[in-house]
Amino acid sequence: MIVRIMGEGQVRLADWHFAELNRLDDELLAEMETGDEAGFRRTLHALLGRVRELGERLPDDSLEPSELILPSPDASLEDVRSLLSDDGLIPPL
């Protein structure tokens, strides 16, 4: 599967890593919903670390959609909240 880290580009990961990433992703969502900024930071960095470690960078000129998209490392809890709201941070195409 292909994962995008916002602001960094895309990586390709073997599908069997999905379970581990999913667990971290659920944690991230829970922390976001309870407003646990410190926990959110920790989990986000753990998640990004794993994706960078396990994944292989796609070339810049590839045109493939990502299955999963991760916020950039310095995104705040608020940023991610508004990314997830319908017309939050993402400008219209």
Add this chain to the structure above:
Amino acid sequence: MSGVMKRMGMIFRAKANKALDRAEDPRETLDYSYQKQLELLQKVRRGVADVATSRKRLELQLNQLQSQSAKLEDQGRKALALGREDLAREALSRRAALQQQVTDLETQHQTLQGEEEKLTLAAQRLQAKVDAFRTKKETIKATYTAAQAQTRIAESFSGISEEMSDVGVAIQRAEDKTAQLQARAGAIDELLASGALDDQSGLAKDDIQAELDRLSGGTDVELELQRMKAELAGGTTPQQAIEGGDGTQQGQAQGQGQARPRFDKS
């Protein structure tokens, strides 16, 4: 309930699909999208230039603040040599306030440098994708009927539009940060211009220097008088306090000059 990564993936895809659904003939979408991509590239390049301009302005301000800070330190030293601890204290406390600003600006400078690097890389990535898209677009237009083109277009379109959304967010963030810093930089420019930074006591601008000049001027005259008196009496000359030496009260016997008054002001 899916996590953050999945949901964001879905949101980005939904955006791409919405844009794709608007077109009558999907091949028109390709041209339209390509135009939008070029516009975005322009915008990112402008963003990089804006951030660079802000960064340079910060660097100038940092230099100004640092030289101001060095000047105050120098004044503090002079004041102390002239035995005016109150004046030295004033100079050093102003310097401490300046240093606070300097530290602050250095942090901002790092932030901007980071933004600049990120945007530069984003521009490179986008450029590579836009080039790839153009090639694909021409192939699709030349090779497929409208009906066949549909799937091909969807494939290449979702990839590029995802990148565009990502870069769009990055450029907005950079714009926000730059705007914040511009406002701050403007405030600091005003402070530097008004001299308020080196005058928290409400006294006139560079009052410390004025006081030092007055003191050292007076001291020079006093010293000169003493020297003349001493020479007339055939004694030694006291050292100029301003020369900030080790404070030893010995005449500067330099072989000659003992027998003549010296009028060299340092």
